[in-house]
Amino acid sequence: MSNITRIKRFLIDEFLPDVTPEQLADDHDLLSDGVIDSLGVLKLIAWVEDHFALPVDDTDLDPNNFRSVAAIDAFITERRAQAGATVGG
Amino acid sequence: MTTRSPAPGQSATGTAPATGQSADGTDPAPLALPDAFTAHARTRPDAPALLWHERTLSYGELAHLAEAERRRLAALDLAPGEPVGVLAVKSPEAIALVLACLTERRPFLLPSPQLAPALLAALFAQAGARRVLAPLGQDAPALPAPAQAAPVPTLAAGTSFMLTTSGSTDLPKIVPLGQSAVDRFTAWAHDTFDLGPGRVVASYAPLNFDLALLDVWATLAAGGTCLLIDPAHALNARHLLTQLTRHRPHVMQAVPLAWALLTQSAGAGALDSVEHAAFTGDAIDARTLAALPALLPNAALYNIYGCTETNDSFLHRLDRLDAAALPVPIGTPLPGVRTLLAAADGTLVHGPGSGELYVSTPFQAAGYLDRSRDTGRFTTQPEGAGHGRRWFRTGDLVTRDERGLLHLTGRSDFQVKVRGVAVNTAEVERVLLTHPEVREAAVAAAPDPLTGKRLHAAVQRAPGSALNTLTLREHLARNLPRAAVPEKLAIHDEPLAKTPTGKVDRKAVLPTP
Numbered sequence: 081m082s083n084i085t086r087i088k089r090f091l092i093d094e095f096l097p098d099v100t101p102e103q104l105a106d107d108h109d110l111l112s113d114g115v116i117d118s119l120g121v122l123k124l125i126a127w128v129e130d131h132f133a134l135p136v137d138d139t140d141l142d143p144n145n146f147r148s149v150a151a152i153d154a155f156i157t158e159r160r161a162q163a164g165a166t167v168g169g
Numbered sequence: 170m171t172t173r174s175p176a177p178g179q180s181a182t183g184t185a186p187a188t189g190q191s192a193d194g195t196d197p198a199p200l201a202l203p204d205a206f207t208a209h210a211r212t213r214p215d216a217p218a219l220l221w222h223e224r225t226l227s228y229g230e231l232a233h234l235a236e237a238e239r240r241r242l243a244a245l246d247l248a249p250g251e252p253v254g255v256l257a258v259k260s261p262e263a264i265a266l267v268l269a270c271l272t273e274r275r276p277f278l279l280p281s282p283q284l285a286p287a288l289l290a291a292l293f294a295q296a297g298a299r300r301v302l303a304p305l306g307q308d309a310p311a312l313p314a315p316a317q318a319a320p321v322p323t324l325a326a327g328t329s330f331m332l333t334t335s336g337s338t339d340l341p342k343i344v345p346l347g348q349s350a351v352d353r354f355t356a357w358a359h360d361t362f363d364l365g366p367g368r369v370v371a372s373y374a375p376l377n378f379d380l381a382l383l384d385v386w387a388t389l390a391a392g393g394t395c396l397l398i399d400p401a402h403a404l405n406a407r408h409l410l411t412q413l414t415r416h417r418p419h420v421m422q423a424v425p426l427a428w429a430l431l432t433q434s435a436g437a438g439a440l441d442s443v444e445h446a447a448f449t450g451d452a453i454d455a456r457t458l459a460a461l462p463a464l465l466p467n468a469a470l471y472n473i474y475g476c477t478e479t480n481d482s483f484l485h486r487l488d489r490l491d492a493a494a495l496p497v498p499i500g501t502p503l504p505g506v507r508t509l510l511a512a513a514d515g516t517l518v519h520g521p522g523s524g525e526l527y528v529s530t531p532f533q534a535a536g537y538l539d540r541s542r543d544t545g546r547f548t549t550q551p552e553g554a555g556h557g558r559r560w561f562r563t564g565d566l567v568t569r570d571e572r573g574l575l576h577l578t579g580r581s582d583f584q585v586k587v588r589g590v591a592v593n594t595a596e597v598e599r600v601l602l603t604h605p606e607v608r609e610a611a612v613a614a615a616p617d618p619l620t621g622k623r624l625h626a627a628v629q630r631a632p633g634s635a636l637n638t639l640t641l642r643e644h645l646a647r648n649l650p651r652a653a654v655p656e657k658l659a660i661h662d663e664p665l666a667k668t669p670t671g672k673v674d675r676k677a678v679l680p681t682p
Contacts, residue, residue, distance in 0.1 A: 098660060099639045108639070113646030114654035115639065 199356035203271040238269035252276035254293040254301035259376040262304035276328040297321035343538035354532040355387035364391035371418035406434035417442035425453040432460035449473035474499035480532035505531040590652035606634040624655035
């Protein structure tokens with residue numbers, strides 16, 4: 081299962097019970113229309129940390145990192161690459 | 170018949186509308202409603218007065234029923250001016266009982282018979298009505314004795330109808346209306362819509378609702394025929410349509426809910442008899458509004474604005490070609506109606522601008538029966554509003570445009586703070602209703618320890634619509650600030666819960682505690 085699919089599944093389970101994965105566009109702005117509020121962002125970060133075993137530090141808490149499915153996916157990919165680089169280096 | 174509209178931008182200091190009436194719209198004094206009815210019964214006894222299911226009652230037959238009720242009323246041991254309670258479901262018999270009260274100049278409280286017995290008992294006690302009457306042939310209601318005997322209120326001389334507010338708050342307020350105020354109103358209604366002999370006027374609202382003053386009472390004063398829609402079948406679109414196509418009314422006023430039912434179930438041109446079609450009492454949804462011109466090919470369409478306390482205050486005649494534009498203006502004041510806009514700091518807004526709407530109408534109550542509840546509602550303020558005039562503070566927030574037309578923007582009591590941002594829940598409802606797949610919408614605020622208030626919204630989507638919370642949220646976010654997008658959004662296929670007067674019940678949107 082791709083990251084995108086897993087992110088969508090989480091978002092739908094938590095915030096959008098009446099929506100299908102096809103209806104949730106990758107670039108849908110989740111913050112501007114209140115799908116996720118500030119508490120939701122915290123929930124999402126906890127899930128990312130837990131699910132992808134990625135520590136999210138305070139500097140990553142920019143809401144723009146969590147604005148859309150694509151943004152979350154990009155954030156995860158980037159953090160993994162950094163983590164990999166750190167481990168490898 | 171054309172609609173009379175005063176010059177736009179009418180204000181407290183404006184000139185009297187060019188109608189030949191005096192500045193306060195009080196003369197010439199029309200015939201009192203019971204006398205006008207009796208005159209019709211005497212001169213045209215065979216003319217139809219009421220249409221009720223398969224029955225037609227002539228003015229003569231209705232006068233006969235009313236006379237039997239009048240004798241019963243006269244035989245009661247009542248002090249002069251002592252009010253009675255009338256507990257009646259809409260029917261010819263109920264109308265006869267009210268006519269008897271009017272003829273006897275006996276004030277009467279006419280609450281919704283659907284209220285809980287304990288609430289009814291409290292209302293009758295508050296009105297000082299020792300005797301509660303059901304129409305002849307209907308079962309007398311059993312009401313509990315009120316917990317404590319209320320002091321008997323002093324009613325103003327000439328009080329006739331006592332209606333209740335729809336009770337979106339707790340105990341409904343009692344609104345006593347003077348007979349002369351009712352008569353000025355029925356004269357306006359007849360003058361505007363022609364309710365006289367040969368005309369059929371559909372009455373959709375329950376009898377206790379203030380809309381009946383136009384549908385039923387103005388029609389009987391003018392000599393027309395009132396098509397009574399049975400509230401027990403009012404949500405049955407097929408029944409409604411059958412009654413309307415069989416009896417072919419010329420005039421119909423109803424809440425948006427009724428028009429929504431009709432536009433959904435009737436074909437184009439189905440109500441071609443209607444010349445004047447008015448919606449009132451609630452915000453209309455975009456789809457229903459857009460469908461009205463086809464449903465009513467020969468009708469002038471109106472938005473009527475009024476409160477139980479003041480009766481109708483504004484009328485807006487819609488341009489048929491432009492009927493889909495939301496929100497519909499509430500329009501211009503009726504003849505003799507004065508308006509004020511007060512900004513949040515209490516200063517008056519002159520010309521274009523926004524503020525809370527105050528009105529003073531020739532049809533209004535002097536105050537609530539319980540005068541302690543007048544505070545902040547009936548007032549001689551604000552400053553500069555002129556001496557001696559009594560104003561009703563509507564609680565509605567409006568904007569006056571360059572043409573002098575007023576537009577409803579929300580309710581001052583629907584103003585809440587979400588994350589420190591002022592949000593008007595009525596505005597959120599309005600935006601929800603502009604979505605083409607939304608039929609009904611309700612928004613309410615629940616207290617929240619974190620954000621101040623948390624908004625809950627519920628909508629009914631159109632049949633076959635695949636509307637989901639995501640697309641609805643996008644629609645909201647395009648039209649509202651972020652704080653005004655409700656946190657909880659529920660989409661239903663079924664109609665939303667309604668109050669007894671047919672308005673969407675906002676409280677039902679909130680989670681049960």
